[in-house]
Amino acid sequence: MIEAVKSRSRKRLITLTVNGEEHEIAIRPNAMLVDVVRDQIGLTGTKSGCSSGSCGACTLLIDGRPMLACSTLAVECDGKAIRTVEDLADGERLSxxxxxxxxxxxxxxxxxxxxxxxxxxxxxxxxxxxxxxxxxxxxxxxxxxxxxxxxxxxxxxxxxxxxxxxxxxx
Amino acid sequence: MILYDFEHERPGSLQDVAARLAELGPTAGILAGGTDLLPNMRLKIRTPATLVSLGAIAAQPPGTDTDGWLRIDALTRLSEIENSDTVRAACPMFARSAHVVGSNQIRQAGTLGGNLCQEIRCLYLNQEHDFQFVAPCYKRGGDCCYPYPKNEKDFCASVFMSDIAPALIALGSDIELVGANASRRMAVEDFYTGVGMTPTVLRADELVGAVMVPPPPPNSGWGYHKSTIRGGLEFAMVVVAARVALGEDGETCADARIVIGAVSEGPSRARGAESALVGAAPTPEAIAAAASAAVAECRFLPHHNFSVEYLKQNAEVYLRRILSEAFGRAKTGPGKGGQDQ
CATH class of the missing domain: 1.10.150.120 ([2Fe-2S]-binding domain)
Structure with a gap:
């Protein structure tokens, strides 16, 4: 007998504006913003360091505020504008x-x-x-x-x- | 590291949140800034099945009630408190205590209510219990205590480390708790129980709505200090806060409130030292005596590798300094030196 698969929270659709580009992403509530930005959107400039809010390597701007992507649920950022390190340089010209x-x-x-x-x-x-x-x-x-x-x-x-x-x- | 699976809800008002909390009972967790809750969920100190988010509710800006008390919404971010002109003008100690919390990123996310309701801390509790510490401790619902192996009374000897709570108690502030059916108001010092298993009197279906700070008495001054090793991005080893007022003659102490925090299960007021100061002239000798009396009457726990002797000495030295600062400010007028970093 195969045991019934434990029911999981359903995925939900959120909209993130990352570096001016709108992304619709299906995520579960336990997805952290840093994982969504790195793994689903593919912007690996943001680093995941301590995963506990102690090191600041995952800092990005959420609606202009510097916040920790490792201590922020992606589902809480629905509809917000996110700016990562990839957006600082203008093409080849650094900020x-x-x-x-x-x-x-x-x-x-x-x-x-x-x-x-x-x-x-x-x-x-x-x-x-x-x-x-x-x-x-x-x-x-x-x-x-x-x-x-x-x-x-x-x-x-x-x-x-x-x-x-x-x-x-x- | 990926968090365990949980449900997430986002009601539109505080009353709806309180109603959902009443339905869900202890399986619910309140998510505001998440800077305390989410790391604790990673360590499985707390494992709520459903997070009820306050993200859809906007914080009211700081304002003055009809009775003249300053009202700060519990959802106000700490960065907004430290930078608010209203708060800095009315109670610089409050702004100062918000300024020294965590790091800039933490203060941008963390809320006032979250800071006041933060989980207590202990060197052993705040670690993953799957490698060195396999058995859950009392706080995690288990049957042992790592820092006190002989502790057989199911108590949790851990430390409540809010930097803001001691300042609010020294200012004589009130806290408003919002429930599904009724809200209640109490002094911030009554909000803390001093019991590690249940550090606050908050019920499972309640949340903090606002904090009210009274206008300062005439000729009053404040002093506040958070002792740390590095001076940034750190929990406190000792927090001391004091608010004093001089009498009409400007020479004798008319009122004193002295609070020591981050050394036991809750912030504690040194009432004996306060009453010894009232009526006396604030001479260096009287201040030194009050500092050592305050340290003697408050409960100190060794925490995070600091011995009780070290913590007591630290608290006594800084109490002496902040009391002289407070009397200095009381003499020169309110708000003096309020914004020094």
Whole structure:
């Protein structure tokens, strides 16, 4: 005898506007936004790190707010506009924030970088000249185990056209 | 990691949510920001069969009630509280306590109600129970306690780590609980039971509707500090909050509220230390005596590898500092230094 298959929650159709493009996706309620964006929409720029809201690698913008895609149910984002790291560059031309990250060597292994870029994008959108303290506060949710943060901090200063960039000694 | 399978509903009003909670009983979970609930569901600390989402309900903006109390909707995001001019002007300590929670991403998602109803924490509880810790502990419905192996009384010795609750208690705030048929209002300090198994008095068919903060007494000042190791994206090891008021002469203490949080199953008020301060001049000696009396009368649990001695010393030092800050603000006028980061 085959045991009856345990009934599962039904799939539902949600509409996500990702980087300006509308997607209709059938998902179960337990699907996390990060998995939908990576596996169903195919935008793998957003990284899945700790899956518990501790590292910030999965940061993307939901209606302009930096949020954690690993702690957000996709079904809760029905009808919302999502912006991922793929949307920052205009074709081959990088955004000023991405250019600053390259200039300052703020990328080493690169796993935290998409989340960092999205946090910085949200910061600069609401505050074009953030103070040192505001930069640190905006990036406190993004962990980086390679750079020691100073290069990233310098990159934000460069992207916002501010002084105070300290050379990093190797 | 993929979450287990569950159902998801999205009613359109708080009353509908409360009605659904009453029908579903304890198998339901309330989803607001999800920053506490979803990681806990991954760890199977909570396993609701149905999530009732508050996502379809819009939060009311902060406003003033007819009695002059500031009313904050429980669905207000923490980022909106820390950046709200209304909150920063009326009660800077509240804005400050929202500012130090988690990270920017957490504050953008997390709500006030969720922060006040967050699950208690323990080094062992907040881990997957399938590898090192196979047996479920008391809190998970099992029959053991990892931090206290001799604990045979079914109690959960874990720590309630809301950063905002101590500030709200020090401000003398009220909380409104919305049920399917009736809503009730109580002081925030009565909302917490101090029992690890059931940290709040919230019933299964109720949810937090709003928080009301009274206008400050004349000549009052505040002090707040969250102690952490890194200073960001971290749960507290100790939270201390105080609100004091000077008498008409500007020299003696007329009112004091001292709260210590994140060291036991609920935030606790140091009533003995408060009454010793009232009527006395806030000299450095009186403040030091109040700080050590407050630490002596509150319950401390060792948590997350901090010993009780260390936590007590930390709380005493920061209580001393925030009490001097509070009296300083009471002398120079309200709101002074309110927005320092």
């Amino acid at each position: 000023p924030i991405q250019e600053a990250f390259l200039d300052q060597g703020a990328v080493q292994c690169g796993f935290c970088t998409p989340g960092m870029l999205m946090s910085v994008t949200a910061l600069i959108a609401s505050n074009p000249k953030p103070s040192h303290q505001e930069i640190k506060k905006a990036l406190e949710g993004n962990l980086c185990r390679c750079t020691g943060y100073n290069a990233i901090f310098n990159a934000v200063l460069q992207a916002t056209g501010q002084d105070g960039i300290k050379p990093i000694m190797f």
